[in-house]
Structures are given as structure tokens and as C-alpha cells.
Amino acid sequence: MRCTKTLLPILLCAAALNAPAATYVLTVAGLGGEPDYEQRFTGLATETDKILRTGQTDRVVETLKGADATKAKMEAVLAKFAASARPADAFVLMMIGHGTYDGVEYKFNLPGPDVSAKELATLLNKIPAGRQLVVNMTSCSGGSVEALKKDNRVIVTATKSGTEKNATVFARYWVEALRDPAADVDKNETISALEAFNYAQKKTAEFYTEQKRIATEHPQIDEQQRASAFALLRFGSAAAVVTDPAKRALITKKEEIEGKIDELKYQKSLLAPDDYKKQLTALLLELSKLQDQIDK
Amino acid sequence: MMRRANSPDLVSRRRPVMTAVALTCAALLAGGALQAQTIARAEALWKARDYDGANGEFKALVAAQPKNADYRVRWGDLFYERFNPADAQKLYEEALELNPKQARALLGIARIIADQFGGKADEAAQKALEADPKLYEAHELMARIALEDDNPKKATEQADAALAINPDALEAISIHAAMDLLADKQSTWLPKIGSRGVGYETVAHFYVINRRYEEGIELYRKAIAVAPDLYSAHSQLGINLMRLGREEEALKELEFAYENHFRDAQTVNSLRLMESYSKFDTFHYPNFILRFNKKEAAVLKPYFEIEMTRVLETYDKKYQTKLKTPVQIEVYPDHEDFAVRTMGMPGLGALGVTFNSVIAMDSPSGRPPGTFHWASTLWHEMSHVYVLNITNERVPRWFTEGLAVHEETAAAPDWGDRVTPEILAAMRDKKLLPVAEIDRGFVHPTYEAQVIVSYFEAGRICDYIGQRWGEQKLLDMIHEFAKNRPTVDVIREQLGMEPEAFDMDFMAALDKELGKAVAGFGDWTKQIREIAALAKDGKSDEVIEKGKAVEAIYPDYVEAGNVYSFVADACLAKGDKTCAMEELGRYSKIGGRDPERVKQLAKLQDEASRKKEAAATLQRLTYIYPQDAELHERLGALSLENGDPASAVREYRALIGMNPIDQAGAHYNLARALKANGRNDEAREEAVASLEAAPNFRPAQKILLELSGDGKN
Numbered sequence A: 001m002r003c004t005k006t007l008l009p010i011l012l013c014a015a016a017l018n019a020p021a022a023t024y025v026l027t028v029a030g031l032g033g034e035p036d037y038e039q040r041f042t043g044l045a046t047e048t049d050k051i052l053r054t055g056q057t058d059r060v061v062e063t064l065k066g067a068d069a070t071k072a073k074m075e076a077v078l079a080k081f082a083a084s085a086r087p088a089d090a091f092v093l094m095m096i097g098h099g100t101y102d103g104v105e106y107k108f109n110l111p112g113p114d115v116s117a118k119e120l121a122t123l124l125n126k127i128p129a130g131r132q133l134v135v136n137m138t139s140c141s142g143g144s145v146e147a148l149k150k151d152n153r154v155i156v157t158a159t160k161s162g163t164e165k166n167a168t169v170f171a172r173y174w175v176e177a178l179r180d181p182a183a184d185v186d187k188n189e190t191i192s193a194l195e196a197f198n199y200a201q202k203k204t205a206e207f208y209t210e211q212k213r214i215a216t217e218h219p220q221i222d223e224q225q226r227a228s229a230f231a232l233l234r235f236g237s238a239a240a241v242v243t244d245p246a247k248r249a250l251i252t253k254k255e256e257i258e259g260k261i262d263e264l265k266y267q268k269s270l271l272a273p274d275d276y277k278k279q280l281t282a283l284l285l286e287l288s289k290l291q292d293q294i295d296k
Numbered sequence B: 001m002m003r004r005a006n007s008p009d010l011v012s013r014r015r016p017v018m019t020a021v022a023l024t025c026a027a028l029l030a031g032g033a034l035q036a037q038t039i040a041r042a043e044a045l046w047k048a049r050d051y052d053g054a055n056g057e058f059k060a061l062v063a064a065q066p067k068n069a070d071y072r073v074r075w076g077d078l079f080y081e082r083f084n085p086a087d088a089q090k091l092y093e094e095a096l097e098l099n100p101k102q103a104r105a106l107l108g109i110a111r112i113i114a115d116q117f118g119g120k121a122d123e124a125a126q127k128a129l130e131a132d133p134k135l136y137e138a139h140e141l142m143a144r145i146a147l148e149d150d151n152p153k154k155a156t157e158q159a160d161a162a163l164a165i166n167p168d169a170l171e172a173i174s175i176h177a178a179m180d181l182l183a184d185k186q187s188t189w190l191p192k193i194g195s196r197g198v199g200y201e202t203v204a205h206f207y208v209i210n211r212r213y214e215e216g217i218e219l220y221r222k223a224i225a226v227a228p229d230l231y232s233a234h235s236q237l238g239i240n241l242m243r244l245g246r247e248e249e250a251l252k253e254l255e256f257a258y259e260n261h262f263r264d265a266q267t268v269n270s271l272r273l274m275e276s277y278s279k280f281d282t283f284h285y286p287n288f289i290l291r292f293n294k295k296e297a298a299v300l301k302p303y304f305e306i307e308m309t310r311v312l313e314t315y316d317k318k319y320q321t322k323l324k325t326p327v328q329i330e331v332y333p334d335h336e337d338f339a340v341r342t343m344g345m346p347g348l349g350a351l352g353v354t355f356n357s358v359i360a361m362d363s364p365s366g367r368p369p370g371t372f373h374w375a376s377t378l379w380h381e382m383s384h385v386y387v388l389n390i391t392n393e394r395v396p397r398w399f400t401e402g403l404a405v406h407e408e409t410a411a412a413p414d415w416g417d418r419v420t421p422e423i424l425a426a427m428r429d430k431k432l433l434p435v436a437e438i439d440r441g442f443v444h445p446t447y448e449a450q451v452i453v454s455y456f457e458a459g460r461i462c463d464y465i466g467q468r469w470g471e472q473k474l475l476d477m478i479h480e481f482a483k484n485r486p487t488v489d490v491i492r493e494q495l496g497m498e499p500e501a502f503d504m505d506f507m508a509a510l511d512k513e514l515g516k517a518v519a520g521f522g523d524w525t526k527q528i529r530e531i532a533a534l535a536k537d538g539k540s541d542e543v544i545e546k547g548k549a550v551e552a553i554y555p556d557y558v559e560a561g562n563v564y565s566f567v568a569d570a571c572l573a574k575g576d577k578t579c580a581m582e583e584l585g586r587y588s589k590i591g592g593r594d595p596e597r598v599k600q601l602a603k604l605q606d607e608a609s610r611k612k613e614a615a616a617t618l619q620r621l622t623y624i625y626p627q628d629a630e631l632h633e634r635l636g637a638l639s640l641e642n643g644d645p646a647s648a649v650r651e652y653r654a655l656i657g658m659n660p661i662d663q664a665g666a667h668y669n670l671a672r673a674l675k676a677n678g679r680n681d682e683a684r685e686e687a688v689a690s691l692e693a694a695p696n697f698r699p700a701q702k703i704l705l706e707l708s709g710d711g712k713n
Helices: A007-018 A035-053 A071-084 A117-125 A141-148 A170-179 A193-210 A224-228 A238-242 A245-266 A273-295 B010-029 B033-047 B051-064 B069-081 B085-098 B103-115 B121-131 B136-148 B152-165 B170-182 B197-209 B213-226 B231-243 B247-259 B265-279 B294-318 B335-342 B374-391 B397-411 B421-428 B439-443 B450-469 B471-481 B487-495 B499-536 B540-553 B563-573 B577-590 B595-607 B611-622 B629-641 B645-657 B663-676 B680-693 B698-707
Strands: A023-029 A059-064 A090-096 A099-101 A106-108 A131-136 A153-157 A190-192 A231-234 B280-284 B288-293 B327-332 B352-355 B358-362
Touching (some): A023 A035, A023 A071, A035 A059, A059 A071, A106 A141, A117 A141, A131 A141, A141 A153, A153 A193, A153 A224, A190 A193, A273 B680, A273 B698, B103 B121, B103 B136, B247 B265, B327 B374, B358 B374, B374 B397, B374 B471, B397 B450, B397 B471, B421 B499, B439 B450, B450 B487, B487 B499, B499 B540, B563 B577, B563 B595, B595 B611, B611 B629, B611 B645, B629 B645, B645 B663, B680 B698
Parallel strands (some): A023 A059, A023 A090
Antiparallel strands (some): B280 B288
């Protein structure tokens, strides 16, 4: 997970990651319409639920699938989250299934009445969590962006607009990103929303290329910078290191070097290749040695 | 090109055009002066190359005289000449509805079929002759088809029949000239072509379809010299220069044709293809040149380098010759780009094509994963390069194709194509051709799968000769064909038997090999359905038992719904990984290519600590679908575990060439492999590349520290 290219946001980002806050997650597998889709959507939601319930304890996880994935139950869970979440917390909504878009309004297909993007926005706006992520992986999901937009909310959709109506494969790769360590491209043992998105987007594109099919979905993300700071999943020792007060000075030094590396990378095109490589190697060595000390 | 009457060379077209005009005008005189003026105007506009104007006139004329079949035929001829055979055919068919005996409409349809090397062209031309026995162009068309089928006797008869009606029939004269020149004889017919460029185009066409591109190019040049405005010849000259890799002159000729409104599909697509060359990277080696699309060069280059080195070494020894010029290999990720290369050529040409020392082929990424074995195709095409080189392009199609198919499985038994249900059906229906006539199956197929069946048959004939008389006999035959001798003579002299006797022996051997599959095919189909039903019901024991029995009937079937997969899944359902591994091992050994199944086998082997076998299984997949990041990652790891760091370096480089999501991991693994190879400076570079992507990646930090001595920069 990469935060940003300047020092100040890096520190803010680190603070955001370090804060002992909870993450509220709701996953909903909507109406399949036919057994194959029903099975697929339910399977993906089950797998997501299992991944999210493993390891970390600072997460509140709710999953709705099959006959339970109704509008009323969705409203109930979101109301519960609205009552318990605090501004320091994070909130994630993942929607798997079919959507529709009539040119004006997006709807998420559920058993019984569907829920529209506008209705969803009203429900989500009641949740006080300061950082929010909506991952709408349904067909036509691009049609939901306008209604769901909010300053503190990152929105990921499987399609670029409401007019991409075919069933999507993006959800399959989003879930895969949560369990594939390769998705953690900066190897900090945390998968950010941006890393998961990049992973799923690339795999989705490869799917259509390999199958020799015209791509009928083009995933979108609206806030890359905020998405890079949105920790979806932590594993390994990541959390332990950042919360160890004894090593605070070393960690601060380390963050400074990371900042310098980011600055250098930002200037890569302005430097001679040899000069860039020399400076980068020096910083990376320094960082490596420092990490050795932290590990000791 | 002689097949297509799309040339504005009015000299060559004058006779049929004027005959038609005369006939039509005579018919119209009875109908009134207004229509006569209109047809004359349409023809005049056409002659003046105002094709839109002529089209408008014909449209008005047909609207005014809807019952006149002749007008529709002439309008169809205009469409045909201006690269629109679909509309031409529609008009010919409309004409035939009005007058089923309209000979020129029947001829028009025959020409369209012949242009696509359709098997029914001769029959259609025959119908035209029945409608008008004096239609010498129908004899000319039949002569052309016969010569394309390598049947000079019939070609001579038909050309002579055309000349008996019209002693100056250009195409008949040209076909006689082509037959002489193809037989390496001086031709008394060639001077009779005189200054009629189309005649030289016809001869050039025959050179080209017999893979004698250089001589074809010379004839196209001659056509242009006598008829500089013969734009079809400029186009064909450009296309054939492009085929041989002479791109600068090719582009000039193609652009000249295009600028002069000669814009048939071949010209337009060839120009588009040449424009796309800027997206390609070219790599030069002492004996070969590789050209890849930039986006996949990094992945494919190492594998093609290895195979080219291997195939050149093998064939140098086998064919006892060294190639005089470097071979150029062009690999197209977009099948349509590759298809441009084969437009207007007979045969399948679906995967690769050889033009003397230039090979154009599909990239593995141009096909769905598992449907294409690129190394097999490369070895196939390379065999053509050697055979064409040794014979100076004097070799029948069946033999060079058969030998190339033979070489695929000689390289590795699981390479090459498996026996398909279409082939079994052709054998059952006795549709295989005698060796003396097998070329026909490649050029003018009479049923849908005949080209595939012909490749199979020719390949098996070469296998049979190799087994019965030894591989050296195949080389002897190549040298005999180089003397431009016909198949029947070579069979008689080299194999010491009559072609008919050879056919009998060969068919008996083939029956011994595949008779069981042919006889049991109907039952096999039924049983496969039953196994699918049993699998659906979860009856694993029955699937395994029945599946293994069915496998023995037709073991070559490895496509969708193959029995190996059913059995392997049933084994896994029972938790018997050894059984699944053995079954998938059989699938892979016999040539199964579904990447997911092959990877599944490698995983089972890996889990069973059969690491070397797992690596070999994945190695096989690099010949089938190398554009798979997971494949390189797993094979790289296995290679390191097996103490083969050189292979690991290759695999991790290929992985990086695919621009993987996990850049840090890929560079780190390459650093490990390089370090294991003792290439520490390169390893350090890769460690830095890994950390550039992920500065806090501990394993890469550790390797960087290790490779930097005491850690000081």
C-alpha cells in the first residue's frame, strides 16, 4: 500500500493506519436470477466473509446472501452500523450481483424490492465512520457513482457507466485480491483499497484478452490517493510493528527515509538514470539497515 | 492475378467486354433507343474508370428493365471487378432467377467460388459451358482450377478447348505458358502474351501458389513493364515483396496501387499491416531474425531464441544442408494481422505460413489458451524453409506439408495435432485421397474438413515412409522433387512401387493404427455422454472404471469434454490424488493442452514431491501458452528448488516481461535466481528494482544487504 508522494500526507496516512479504530464491513450478494449466478454470488460473499473474519479483531463483519439479502435486512445492518460507528472508524460496503440502470437511476437487484443508489446514499450518509469505501461490483455499477459520491467516500465500480449491462467478473478478482499476497505490491503486509482495485482491474482485463472477448466492463475508482491509504486487510506483523512504542524513534527515521524515497521517485524523470539509481540504492540500503535495527 | 477480373487493363478485358456490349446493345435495339444509350453510357463510364457513375447507370438501367438478366450480369461484373464479390454474386443469382441459362451469370458465380479456392468452382464452370458451349472463358477457368490442383493434363485439355473457340484466348495462352515455366521448360506460349500484362499476372499467380515467389515477382514486374497502369499487378508485386521481407519496395508498390484506386482487401489490409510494423521490435542473430510486437517481446524472445537455435541445429543435420540466408520469424498477436499474410493463398494457413525465408505466425496470445502449440508450428514452418531451400521451391504441396507435420511429432510426440473426430469420419467414409491426387485436398477442398484431413493424411504418409524405408528416404525424395519430378514418378522410383500399391499398403498401416478408433467412434461418442451423466451424478467409481475403458478406444481425444478430465475429477472427488495425477499425466503425455489441466497436474506432482516432473510439466506449457504469469512464477520457483537457477532466471525474466501486478516479488525472485547463478551484480540490480516498487520488502532488503558486502554503499 502506497500512501502519497510527499512527507506530510505520509505522516497523516501513517497516523490513519495506526489509529486503533474499527472497520465496519457489510458484504451483500444480490439476486442471481438463475442458479449459476446465485451460486457464484453466494460463493464470493461467503469467501469474503471468511477472509475478513480471519486474523484481525478490529473488524465488525456482516454478510447478507441468498434469501437474507433483502432491502430490509440491508437497511437494518446499515442502521446498526450507523448507531455504533465513530468518526475514527472505517466503513466498507461490498456489493456483488446484478444491477440495473434506466438512464437516471441505478438499482441493486435484491430478492424482493431492489435498493436504488439514492436510497443507499441516504443510508450510508447516516454512518459516522470518517473513512468509507463502497465497492459496487454489479453490472451497471458505474451508474451508481453520482448518487453515492461523498467527500470521505471512495467508490469502486465494476463498470465505467450504467450502460455496461453484462454480468461482471470483477468481483471474482476483487475477492482474489483479498487472499493473494501478490496484491500487496508494496509488500507492507497490508492490502489497500487501491491495491485490491489495481489487482482486480488487471485480472479483469486479462480475462477478456485471454477469452478473446470484447471487454464489457471497465472498472473505475474515483479517489486513488484516498484509496491508497484505505487499509482493507492487514496480515503478518504489520500491525504489531507500527504500534510498538519502544521503536518509535526508529520508525520516525524510517518514515523520513521512505518520504525521501518517494520524493526521489517523483523526480525520476528529471534525473539522469545513473544518478537516480545511485541515490535510490543509497536510500534503500539505509532503509534496509534501519529495518534490521528495528527487527533486532 | 489471373483469378480476379479486377484489373483495369482494358486490353485484356476488351474482348469479353465488347462482346457483352455488342450482345446487350443488339438486345436493346429491339427495346428502344433510350435503354441502348444507357447501357452504352454505363459501359463507357466503366471503361473510363468512373465506377460510381457506371454503378449509377446500371442501377437506373436495372430499375427501368427489371426483367433483363443481361444488365444484372454486367452490373455484377462491375461489382466483381471493384472488389465486391458478395454484391456481384447477388446480381448473378438474380439474373439466373430471370434466366437460369444465363451463361455469364453462371461463369461469374464460378469465378467467385474459384477465387476462394472453393471445391465447387469446376462444377459451376461446367454449368456455364452447358448453357453456352462457346463460352471459352469457362474452359479457361476450368484449366486454371485444374492447374491449381496440379493436374496439367486436364489443364491442357481445357486450355486447348478455349483456344479452339478463340485462338487468342489470353488466359488459355497464359496457362500453357505457366505449365511450361513450372516444369522449367522454355515456353513458346509466353511470347504470345505479348504486351498484355494480365497474361503475365496469370503466370505469376501460378508461381506464387507453387511457392516460387521470386519467379512470381519477376513476372509481376514484367506485367507492369508492359502495362504500367495494371494496378492489380502493382498490388501483387507489393504483397509478394512484403512476404519476402522487402518492405521498402513493397510499400511503394502497394501505395501506388492504392493511390490509383486499386483498393481490394488484400491491398488495404497489407498496407494496414505494414503501418502496424512500428509496434514491433526486431532482433537480429547470426542465423535468424525475430520480430515481435513490443508488448510481448520480453516474454516470447527467450523461448523463441532457444527453439530457433535448437531447430536450426536439428535440421542442419537432418536435411544435411545449411541455410544461406537468415530466417525471419514474424509473430503476430492479432490473428487478423497474420491472416493478411495468407490472403489469396490456398490451404489452411491458419497458424503459420512460410514465404521462402520468412515465416509469419500467430503469437500464442492470438489464440485462446490451450488451442495453439507455437513451438510445434515453428518447427513445422522451419521444415518448409529447409525443403523449399533444398528444392528451390520445386516440391508438391502435399509432400512439404506432410513432411512438416511429420517433423512436429518427430520433435516431441506430444507436439503436432491430434487425430480429430473429423479425421475419423473422413476415414470411415473413405474420403482420404490417393497419393497421386492428394494436392487437390489442400487447394480445392470438396468438404469442410478436407484441408485438415489432407494435412493429417500427408503427415501420416511421411510417417509411414520414414518407418518403412527410413528417414533417409524422405531426404532422397526431397532431392528427387527438387528435379521438378511429379509425385507418381518419385513414388515409383524412390519407393519401388506403383502409387496405387503404395496407397493400399499405407491405408492398411493406417487402419492398423486407427481402425479401432474409426470403428468404435460411434460407440465412443455414446459412452462419453454416459460418463458425463455419471460425473454429474457424482458416481466417481463408475466414471473411473468406464472412463478408462473408453480412453482406450480413442486416446487421442483431448479436447473439451475429454475422458481424462472426467476421470481425474472423479479421482479427486474420492480424494485419490495419485489416481488424478496419473490420469492427468496420460492426458499431458498424449498431447492435452488445456493450461488449467496441465497446471493442475504440475501442482499434484509438486505436492507429491515430484518436483522435477512438475517442472517438466510446466515447461511443456511454455510451448503452449507462455503468456501466463502464474506459470512463470511456479516454474521459476520449481527451477530454483530443483537446483536449476539458469531456468529460474529465464522464467522470472519472462514473468517481469509480463508486467506482473507483484513487481517487487518478481524482481526479488529474479535477484535470488541470479544470485544462485553467481551473477551478483545483476542480482543487486534486481534487488534494487524490487525495493523501488516496495521499499519495505524485507526479503529484498536482506538480499540487497547481503550483496552489498558489509552493508555500506
